[in-house]
Amino acid sequence: xxxxxxxxxxxxxxLLRGVIxxxxxxxxxxxxxxxxxxVSPDGTVTVTLALTTxxxxxxxxxxxxxxxxxxxxxxxxxxxxVWTEMTSEERSAAMAKARWNVRERAPDTEIxxxxxxxxxxxxxxxxxxxxxxxxxxxxxxxxxxTVGVLDADIWxxxxxxxxxxxxxxxxxxxxxxxxxxxxxxxxxxxxxxSMGHLVDDEETALMWRGLMLxxxxxxxxxxxxxxxMDYLLIDMPPGTGDVQMGLxxxxxxxxxxxxxxxxxxxxxxxxxxxxxxxxxxxxxxGVIENMSSFECEHGSSYELFxxxxxxxxxxxxxxxxxxxxxxxxxxxxxxxxxxxxxxxTGPAATAFREIxxxxxxxxxxxxxxxxxxxxxxxxxxxxxxxxxxxxxxx
Numbered sequence: 001x002x003x004x005x006x007x008x009x010x011x012x013x014x015l016l017r018g019v020i021x022x023x024x025x026x027x028x029x030x031x032x033x034x035x036x037x038x039v040s041p042d043g044t045v046t047v048t049l050a051l052t053t054x055x056x057x058x059x060x061x062x063x064x065x066x067x068x069x070x071x072x073x074x075x076x077x078x079x080x081x082v083w084t085e086m087t088s089e090e091r092s093a094a095m096a097k098a099r100w101n102v103r104e105r106a107p108d109t110e111i112x113x114x115x116x117x118x119x120x121x122x123x124x125x126x127x128x129x130x131x132x133x134x135x136x137x138x139x140x141x142x143x144x145x146t147v148g149v150l151d152a153d154i155w156x157x158x159x160x161x162x163x164x165x166x167x168x169x170x171x172x173x174x175x176x177x178x179x180x181x182x183x184x185x186x187x188x189x190x191x192x193x194s195m196g197h198l199v200d201d202e203e204t205a206l207m208w209r210g211l212m213l214x215x216x217x218x219x220x221x222x223x224x225x226x227x228x229m230d231y232l233l234i235d236m237p238p239g240t241g242d243v244q245m246g247l248x249x250x251x252x253x254x255x256x257x258x259x260x261x262x263x264x265x266x267x268x269x270x271x272x273x274x275x276x277x278x279x280x281x282x283x284x285x286g287v288i289e290n291m292s293s294f295e296c297e298h299g300s301s302y303e304l305f306x307x308x309x310x311x312x313x314x315x316x317x318x319x320x321x322x323x324x325x326x327x328x329x330x331x332x333x334x335x336x337x338x339x340x341x342x343x344x345t346g347p348a349a350t351a352f353r354e355i356x357x358x359x360x361x362x363x364x365x366x367x368x369x370x371x372x373x374x375x376x377x378x379x380x381x382x383x384x385x386x387x388x389x390x391x392x393x394x
Contacts, residue, residue: 007076012070017029019069021033021113024094027252044080047079049081050084051083054083059083110222112226115367116231117234118285118364121244121277125239134159134335135352136233138340139342141186146191146228147188147232148231151195151196153238154213161338163190164183169193179225185343214243248282252281256283258277261291270287271317285320287317288355294328322359323358342356
């Protein structure tokens with residue numbers, strides 16, 4: 001098999017535009033933090049990064065994001081980071097750029113800068129993408145995270161039924177914003193928005209074309225008061241159409257998980273989703289193989305839809321296989337009844353929880369904002385407010 005071609009410097013910098021400084025809210029290329037990149041013939045990519053201060057508490061977060069994105073590029077064998085510190089003039093320019101962006105683009109979206117955005121995609125329909133989205137969302141929430149779920153499959157919305165979240169969306173009092181449905185889940189919570197919460201019933205046919213679909217997703221990103229979230233999972237429509245391209249433009253920091261089945265035919269189609277993501281400079285986190293096999297009560301395993309598709313896709317794309325979810329009747333029942341199987345027991349539940357664990361611990365860890373100056377200032381102000389309230393009450 002021929003070696004993958006080396007990425008260009010422009011491709012490296014394009015992918016780095018998806019790395020957001022969580023405190024300043026802009027990408028590291030625009031802020032001038034990415035000072036340069038070099039691609040060696042052996043596949044080593046060296047990036048020079050300038051921090052606003054040498055002791056920046058977000059250095060580890062930025063390092064993880066840069067390495068994760070660049071290591072997903074075909075042909076990249078290693079990523080090296082060279083750290084430096086901005087001059088006072090560069091630091092002032094970066095701060096001014098961040099303030100300008102806040103003024104000129106406020107708000108681009110209502111998605112907080114520290115939220116990790118995961119688009120769950122597939123090359124074709126029928127591979128269980130929405131089921132994977134719903135179960136990953138509850139598995140993450142059960143760990144104590146606040147997880148948003150955006151049903152961007154405007155035509156084929158199914159998230160409301162799968163999560164058991166019903167009722168029309170309501171407006172935020174005093175503001176022209178929509179409130180997501182909030183539902184406790186384990187130690188955490190879900191925030192859910194779907195076109196299914198805006199139509200009269202789930203059998204309504206939406207006969208919309210590309211521009212209207214894109215506008216609907218844009219409204220969900222700009223006009224929903226999402227609030228603080230650790231993760232936002234986006235259930236994408238199948239394929240590589242208008243919604244996918246629009247999302248890459250509106251949320252360049254989004255990262256993609258590709259769902260496929262063991263069938264080689266599904267794997268070949270899923271390659272297109274990987275290709276689309278990379279052409280849009282989105283990081284592809286990995287592959288989930290759904291409906292991998294069926295195990296009967298006697299312990300025999302049957303590969304009803306073939307075998308090896310997920311592993312082959314992961315190998316060909318140079319990305320990890322995040323997990324394999326077996327065929328299990330309880331998955332379908334849970335989706336129909338609004339009780340995702342990931343909250344229960346059995347092989348499929350275990351698989352979803354293990355995938356969620358890998359995402360949190362290895363591939364897409366939550367942003368750690370505990371040490372950033374914005375959070376410390378927020379905590380200090382909250383403490384002062386509490387003291388003032390206590391003084392007033394006494």
